[in-house]
Amino acid sequence: MLKxxxxxxxxxxxxxxxxxxxxxxxNTVCCxxxxxxxxxxxxxxxxxxxxxxxxxxxxxxxxAVARRWWPQAKLLLMVSDLSPRASRAFGCDGVIGAxxxxxxxxxxxxxxxxxxxxxxAALTSAGAGRSSSR
Numbered sequence: 001m002l003k004x005x006x007x008x009x010x011x012x013x014x015x016x017x018x019x020x021x022x023x024x025x026x027n028t029v030c031c032x033x034x035x036x037x038x039x040x041x042x043x044x045x046x047x048x049x050x051x052x053x054x055x056x057x058x059x060x061x062x063x064a065v066a067r068r069w070w071p072q073a074k075l076l077l078m079v080s081d082l083s084p085r086a087s088r089a090f091g092c093d094g095v096i097g098a099x100x101x102x103x104x105x106x107x108x109x110x111x112x113x114x115x116x117x118x119x120x121a122a123l124t125s126a127g128a129g130r131s132s133s134r
Contacts, residue, residue, distance in 0.1 A: 002111060003027045003044065007036055007062050008051025020104050033062050045073045047111065052078045052098045063091045074110065078103060
């Protein structure tokens with residue numbers, strides 16, 4: 001099963017997105033930046049999603065640490081303005097929309113492209129799911 005890390009400062013936003021991703025069969029872990037630094041160095045993630053709730057400098061720091069700890073993982077920045085410059089400014093692999101339906105569409109498309117993931121059928125029922133959280 002694919003494993004995704006959602007990092008942000010608004011746990012309600014993270015929990016909502018994690019529930020949608022879990023419904024699609026993606027194992028999700030939610031945390032704030034301090035929890036990531038303290039608890040997750042020895043975990044392994046396929047995808048790291050930085051929530052738009054992070055302040056810019058914190059997002060840059062999280063990106064730098066994630067690149068060191070999980071060099072194989074793709075890093076995505078969730079933004080409300082889908083400017084390609086935003087991902088380059090933060091050192092991420094790309095940007096995705098913050099609106100939940102758009103976030104799911106773009107995340108699942110990326111997972112399918114990268115890992116041949118076939119969880120798209122679960123996208124039709126974007127209800128509550130289970131997620132692990134810290």
